[in-house]
Amino acid sequence: MKKVFIEGPILPNFIANSIAKHSSKKDIGAHSLFLGQVRADELEQKLVTAIEYTAYVEMAEEKIHIIREEIFNKYNLSCMHIYHSCGTVHAGEISLFVFTSSRHRKDAFSACEEIVNRIKTEVPIWGKEILDNATSNWKENN
């Protein structure tokens, strides 16, 4: 099964390397990338300084594998990459990276958005927001 979890933030250079690897795939005309960045939200006058991510890793990897297969069957894609942070990711850093590539742009766009929606609702990952007074709050996806 493809590696999904990355300890700590997903760095811009990692994303650049991932993009560069596709230059040899000459049937690709369109890439859609989604990056989820940790926001410094204000909760009852406290600022979020980081999110600590935990996951039920085995189940999450299985679920993401199923999502991969279903999205590959539904859209005409050349490539798909999904990475999620575990551990601490500070405000302003990136915790989710979804990358789809296709011949024409419509497939890459639609697949990328659908993968992000499914990861947020179907994959057992939890984010604990760390506040600037050292308290914490379990994040809830809308």
Place this chain on the structure above:
Amino acid sequence: MKKVFIEGPILPNFIANSIAKHSSKKDIGAHSLFLGQVRADELEQKLVTAIEYTAYVEMAEEKIHIIREEIFNKYNLSCMHIYHSCGTVHAGEISLFVFTSSRHRKDAFSACEEIVNRIKTEVPIWGKEILDNATSNWKENN
């Protein structure tokens, strides 16, 4: 008016730098990036090796400025960046980079896709496909 045209391909490191600059914008939760890559299409048994882009630069920049304003009014975005190559871009290299950022993902996704569609249909840029027998063909967007 913001600089749009870049001579030659848009490099992965340029994209990484652009991503990294957003880490100080702590109200951003979602980035959507589109990358257009030159395909090595086959035309009557000849392979496309590169596209030479020309533009009516002054009009293109004005048009992209208008698109920027309209998209900012329509969606709740924190940031928007649009770059297009001029000159020669080889197969496998990137010629278009659209980057939208927002608090929640829906705005970034919808805005990014709409900008790409509008650039392809409304902005005076032309691509000449260079074939591997040294002939050429004017590209047509569908």
Place this chain on the structure above:
Amino acid sequence: MSIKILAFGKVSELVGKSTWSATEIKDTKELKEHLEKEFPELKNISYFIAVNKSLIESEIILNPEDVVALMPAFSGG
């Protein structure tokens, strides 16, 4: 022979542990009753149960070696 229990997120915080074993529990309904007796705050939050990495849609019998995960609403991304 016992079942293995995993707790995540807010559930793990409330029960003060993330993995333990239990014996003599016949089904998921009985498991929840046991847990909510020991940790009454669990009644106030909603959580899903997965048995062997599959979310259950109704109560099911538990067998020895089953892995039961207690999972609050997901918040990845």
Place this chain on the structure above:
Amino acid sequence: MSIKILAFGKVSELVGKSTWSATEIKDTKELKEHLEKEFPELKNISYFIAVNKSLIESEIILNPEDVVALMPAFSGG
């Protein structure tokens, strides 16, 4: 006093130049007639006309110093 003409893409290739001037042309209709007489292949392709960077939707009068662009269908991206 003359108008400035810019040609792009396939139009530029057909006429063999990308920028030149013309005088005594009263409107866009007359400009097209002139061009298509000199370069008959232009009749076989479709192109838009922009005057001072605005696409025209019907024929318009040309004034001295106007910049007229002959533009085939766009193919950026």
